[in-house]
Amino acid sequence: MTGNAWVAIIAGDQDAFLGFYKSSYQQLYAVGYRICGNKEMVKDGIQELFMELWKSRATVNPRVENALSYLMTWLRRIIARQMKNNLSDRFYNPQYTDMVISYEQLLINQQGDDETKQRLASAFQHLTPKQLKIIRSRFFDEKTYDEIASENNMAKQSVYNTIHKVLDILKKHFTQKVVAGYCALLTFLASE
DSSP states (O other): OOHHHHHHHHTTOHHHHHHHHHHHHHHHHHHHHHHHOOHHHHHHHHHHHHHHHHHTGGGSOTTOSOHHHHHHHHHHHHHHHHHHHOTTOTTOOGGGTTSOOOHHHHHHHHSSSHHHHHHHHHHHHTSOHHHHHHHIIIIISOOOHHHHHHHTTOOHHHHHHHHHHHHHHHHHHSOHHHHHHHHHHHHHHHHO
16 A cells, blocks of 8 residues: 555545455455454454544554554454453463464464473474465365365365375374364364
């Protein structure tokens, strides 16, 4: 976004505002999702961000050099506030509200005890980049097996086999009880 567009938004230009919303939504969504892992919370946070921006545009600094970065920081604060207000949200970790974390780190942080964290980190180290990509696509991006197969130039059966291999790797690092809990967590994340 150019400085002129930012100034236009602050001046009340609705077209510039709508254009910035459309062009920045995906990047803001990615940042928000990596912070909390909750799709609805991220969507609500982005809506709140743009409502706050519009309402307070007269008091916003017109000399912002990187508007997207400015809004990413604003979104992080909104999501942190939402997470604090929603104490039942099990994804809240105040240590990570000012930074973007990877999908793997998000899963590790959600695990309760140190031993489980160590086992999960070790299991992720045994996965190939392709396996990680397929797991992300399936459980975080909620893509279908057909979509994953198409994106990776593989047969649908190969996608099934890859996910099965990943679960086998996890079984080597966890007891059956922990794997069942982990699979339930992945299923929960995929259903949100």
